[in-house]
Amino acid sequence: MHSFEYHTPKTLKAAAKLAASLGRPAFLAGGQTLLPEMKGRRAAPSDLVTLSGLLSKKIKMSGDTLLIGAGATHAEIAEDPLVTKHLPALADLASQVGDPQVRHRGTLGGSLAANVPAGDYQAACWALDAEIHTVTRVISTRDFFTGAGTTALEKGEIVTAVTFRTTNKAYFTKILDPAARSPLVGVFVALLEDGPRIAVSGARSTGAYRHEAAEAALTQDFSVTAVEDIKTPEGEMMSTLYADERYRAHLVNILIRRAVGGC
C-alpha cells in the first residue's frame, strides 16, 4: 500500500471541504472496496479522509420511499425491521453481499460511490428509481452511475443517504463466480404501481441497466411464462475470463426467469 495522509474531520461538512482542497483524496467509509484496491496498489490516494462516525445509519420511511443513511452497513440493512417490512427484497440482497465479515464493515454509501461493475445494489437502484442524496444535491440513478467504477460524484462530494421506492413484490438473485465467489450477473425484479421493473447488474461493461424487452413482456403478463423466450443480445454483454458474452447473455435470461418466479 502506498503511503497517504490520514484525516479525521469532525463533521461531514468539514470532510467535504477538506477533501475538495486536497490533491488525490479518497473518502474511507467501510473500506471493503477501497482498502483491497489500495493494498493491490490499483488505488493510491494522496489523502484518506475517514467518514467514520460521520455518516448517518438511520433507516426510515420518507413519504412512500425508504430512506437509508449512507453509513448503514449491509448487515444493518439486512436486519432492519423497516427494510424487512417495506422492501424485503433489498434486505435479502443486503444479506448476500460479499460475506459476513464484509457485511459487518461495508456500507451502502461506500458501495454506490465505488460502483464496482457487478455491485448488487446498482440493480436495486435501477429497479426502484433510487435517488442518491449527497452533501450538496440529490442525484437520480440514471445520472449517478456514469460507468464501471465511476459516478457523478465531484471531488469532495459525499453520499449521505439513498431512497428506494418500496414494494413487497420484488426479488433479487445472482450467479456467483464458482471460484472467487464474487457476483457475475445479478437481476432485480420489482412490480411497482406503474409497472414491472427488471434491472441487471454485472452484465454490461457500462454498468447496471434496465432490461426493457423483459419489462415490456411483463407489462402484458407478470409471469415466468411471459419471460420464457426473452433473448438478451450477446453483443451488449461484457466478456471476462470466466464468463464470455454468450454465457453472460444466457445467465441474464435464466436469472430473469428465476427472479420473476421468486416474486
Added chain:
Amino acid sequence: MTQVSMTVNGKMVSKDIDPRMLLVDFLREKLTLTGTHTGCETSHCGACTLHVDGRAVKSCTMLAVECDGRDILTVEGVSADGSHPMQKAFTDHHGLQCGYCTSGMIMIGLDIAKRHGTPDRETIRTELKGNICRCTGYQNIVSAIEAGAVATTDAVENEDA
C-alpha cells in the same frame, strides 16, 4: 505517524503507527499477538478474522487507525488456555488439518453462534463464505462450529441462569 488507542482483549493499548498499517499487522508486529494470521492479504481467505466491537471482520481489510477507540477481540482473548467451548469443539471434531485458517474459523464460528444461536449445517456453510480452508477440511470445520455453537449457547444460557 499517528497515535492510535484501542482495547485489545480487554487491555488498553496505545501506539504511534504509520496510518497505512493494517489491523492484522498492528496486532502481530506491535503487540506480538500472532494468533491472528495473515493469509491471502487480498480480503478473500478470512484467516485474519477477529471481532471489532463484537462483530467479525477481516483484520487485513481494516486499517489499525480505523480502530481508534474500538474494542478488539482476537483468538488469544477467547480464553487463556483454549478451553472455550468453541475452541474445544475444534479439538473434539478435529476441525483443523494444517491449522493455518483455524483462528479465523474459531472467530467466525463464535460470530455465527452469536447471530444464529444453533444453526444447521447449511447455514454454517453459507456463513463460511468468507473463510477458506486450503486443506479443504470443511466437513470437520462445519461439525466443529455446529457443536461449538450448541456448547457456546448452552454456556451463555447457564451463565444467565
